[in-house]
Amino acid sequence: MSSTAVIVEESNKNLWGGGTAPMKASYGKLMMWFFLLSDAFTFSALLITYGLIRFSHPAYDGAVAEFIFSQEYWPIPEKVFDAVPFLHGIHAPLVFVGVMTFILILSSVTMVLAVEAGERMDRRSVEKWMLWTIIGGLTFLGCQAWEWSHFITGTAEGGKLLDGSVFYGANLQINQYGPSNFAALFFFITGFHGFHVLSGVVINFIIFYQTVVGKLERRGHYEMVEKVGLYWHFVDLVWVFVFTFFYLV
Amino acid sequence: MEQVSQVEVKPVNKEKVKNFLRVMWYLAAITAIEFGIAFTIPHEYKWGRITVFILLTIVKAYYIVSEFMHLGHEKKSLKMSIVLPLLFVVFLIFIMLYQAQAIYELIN
Numbered sequence: 001m002s003s004t005a006v007i008v009e010e011s012n013k014n015l016w017g018g019g020t021a022p023m024k025a026s027y028g029k030l031m032m033w034f035f036l037l038s039d040a041f042t043f044s045a046l047l048i049t050y051g052l053i054r055f056s057h058p059a060y061d062g063a064v065a066e067f068i069f070s071q072e073y074w075p076i077p078e079k080v081f082d083a084v085p086f087l088h089g090i091h092a093p094l095v096f097v098g099v100m101t102f103i104l105i106l107s108s109v110t111m112v113l114a115v116e117a118g119e120r121m122d123r124r125s126v127e128k129w130m131l132w133t134i135i136g137g138l139t140f141l142g143c144q145a146w147e148w149s150h151f152i153t154g155t156a157e158g159g160k161l162l163d164g165s166v167f168y169g170a171n172l173q174i175n176q177y178g179p180s181n182f183a184a185l186f187f188f189i190t191g192f193h194g195f196h197v198l199s200g201v202v203i204n205f206i207i208f209y210q211t212v213v214g215k216l217e218r219r220g221h222y223e224m225v226e227k228v229g230l231y232w233h234f235v236d237l238v239w240v241f242v243f244t245f246f247y248l249v
Numbered sequence: 250m251e252q253v254s255q256v257e258v259k260p261v262n263k264e265k266v267k268n269f270l271r272v273m274w275y276l277a278a279i280t281a282i283e284f285g286i287a288f289t290i291p292h293e294y295k296w297g298r299i300t301v302f303i304l305l306t307i308v309k310a311y312y313i314v315s316e317f318m319h320l321g322h323e324k325k326s327l328k329m330s331i332v333l334p335l336l337f338v339v340f341l342i343f344i345m346l347y348q349a350q351a352i353y354e355l356i357n
Binding site for chain 1: 255256258259260262265267269270272273277278280283284287291292298299302303305306309310313314315318323324326327330334335337338339341342345346348349350352353354356357
């Protein structure tokens with residue numbers, strides 16, 4: 001074999017001519033990016049749908065302090081999402097979603113630390129930070145489960161429907177907070193995001209497991225941690241937008 | 250059966266970790282500012298509030314994508330392949346909000 005020479009023709013050495021990674025990223029990482037791009041379109045469509053439906057309903061134009069739930073206009077989000085677990089009856093607008101936002105940001109930080117540990121082949125640290133990321137994800141899911149159950153159960157006062165009867169909570173047809181579409185969009189958008197968090201936790205767990213059994217170490221690199229990291233940060237990114245457009249605006 | 254790892258573990262890249270923690274504080278601070286605005290600026294300034302919220306959200310998104318997802322340090326061709334297609338979203342926002350106005354006038 002020593003007589004075999006590798007001939008590289010200079011004319012073939014163009015960037016897109018094959019044999020190199022033109023974007024300096026592996027195939028798997030690129031495909032993760034393009035998947036995330038398509039997922040970004042999906043979430044954009046959902047949030048823009050929220051905007052479309054919201055602005056095709058009348059807005060509440062009275063004084064904010066006197067706001068009551070009505071089917072006539074779109075509710076003010078901070079009047080709907082004002083409950084915190086264990087603090088029943090206390091008006092604490094957006095506090096709980098704020099906590100959820102911080103949990104997700106923190107789990108993004110632990111993820112990025114896992115990626116950093118993977119780059120220097122530090123299996124111990126990868127295990128530690130992946131585990132923290134999984135715990136953060138599960139905590140977020142628990143918060144969301146509470147949020148949903150509170151939304152579905154409703155408040156003690158309930159809300160008046162158009163026929164004058166009082167309704168408590170929400171389902172896909174009617175809800176006490178406002179027009180039917182308000183609850184439908186809440187379930188769809190936060191549900192779709194929550195499902196992403198759930199799948200993210202599952203994928204993170206698989207990679208955590210592969211780290212623990214030493215599979216990634218034997219492979220010689222921890223790029224899988226980086227790839228699932230991209231997905232996990234994307235879930236955090238989407239929540240930043242959901243937080244703004246569903247809860248703040 | 251203690252297995253001794255043959256892999257050489259490099260020391261922590263302190264610069265990188267510091268940068269991540271810096272971004273974390275930025276994100277936390279921006280979220281805190283959003284809360285501050287939500288409860289101090291009255292709802293009468295509806296479009297002012299919405300504009301500031303959207304701008305702050307874009308700043309947060311920039312930090313997450315650029316630093317956490319490392320896109321800011323990738324090659325320009327990769328950056329552009331991800332960012333440029335998102336211009337279609339901007340287009341969709343405007344046509345759909347315009348459409349919303351039309352639906353509003355139709356049913357009210």
